[in-house]
Ligand SMILES: Nc1ncnc2c1ncn2[C@@H]1O[C@H](COP(=O)(O)OP(=O)(O)OP(=O)(O)O)[C@@H](O)[C@H]1O
């Protein structure tokens with residue numbers, strides 16, 4: 001492990017008792033002070049990775065070091081310096097916000113005025129002062145997440161693990177958590193390891209990320225690097241009958257022959273043509289399809305997003321129901 005690193009993972013494998021292979025030998029590292037992201041769809045292996053790194057789950061094999069400690073030899077030391085926000089809330093709904101934080105503090109061996117001060121400070125930072133004496137069961141989803149976050153921070157961890165911190169929140173609550181996390185990282189220098197299914201979240205917050213799918217890392221780098229590596233615009237066309245394999249292969253062949261088209265791949269319900277500049281190719285695409293009597297139901301042009309990076313590496317979208325891209329232009333055929 002390099003001195004600049006805070007997490008080092010080599011060839012990590014997790015096979016659950018029922019035989020499920022959740023992690024197929026992943027390797028990555030996180031540097032001190034970094035905001036690092038793990039982006040992937042449901043079931044990719046994100047929570048499994050967090051559970052292992054935070055000592056809650058035993059790894060099957062591989063080598064893991066966290067904060068300079070070996071995972072197997074020094075789990076107690078690791079637990080002292082990390083904070084964890086799990087995917088499921090740890091709040092006791094019968095206790096008030098303040099009581100919840102005091103309880104978490106005592107679990108971290110904190111007492112007396114040190115604990116009192118820390119609790120007050122955190123209630124202020126996550127803006128729950130006003131609701132401090134209300135039972136947490138009556139908090140909104142966003143307030144519960146903020147209380148969970150405050151609980152994870154009680155002992156001033158230098159490394160914070162966040163498992164999908166904003167899933168299920170409305171856009172406003174999500175944005176306020178983003179601001180707070182960004183501040184924690186920039187101003188207090190806390191290293192953050194975050195998992196998410198939200199492309200926008202990874203793009204906005206993470207300075208470096210790994211994209212994970214089916215227990216394997218499919219790509220890694222800064223959001224900009226990842227997007228530049230696929231380095232092109234995409235024209236996606238939907239076919240009336242996407243299951244018609246003859247039509248698919250014929251369409252692909254036609255697209256491939258167009259000058260400026262670098263690559264043609266499958267996409268949900270259609271086909272995607274990639275090129276450096278969609279504006280320059282679109283007219284040729286329309287003409288070529290028309291000449292061959294292929295009438296797509298729609299044509300979209302877009303610049304790369306992290307979802308396109310995922311599509312490029314896996315042939316699927318992360319969240320097909322939520323199209324993580326904003327078409328710059330749509331032409332209905
Ligand atoms: N206790 C378990 N026993 C068996 N299989 C499990 C167990 N926990 C998780 N899995 C499986 O391991 C794989 C990875 O699950 P994991 O919870 O790590 O995914 P995830 O990326 O966190 O997904 P999500 O975004 O839905 O939270 C999935 O196939 C899941 O069904």
Ligand SMILES: [Mg+2]
Pocket residue numbers: 046047048087163
């Ligand atoms: Mg999960």
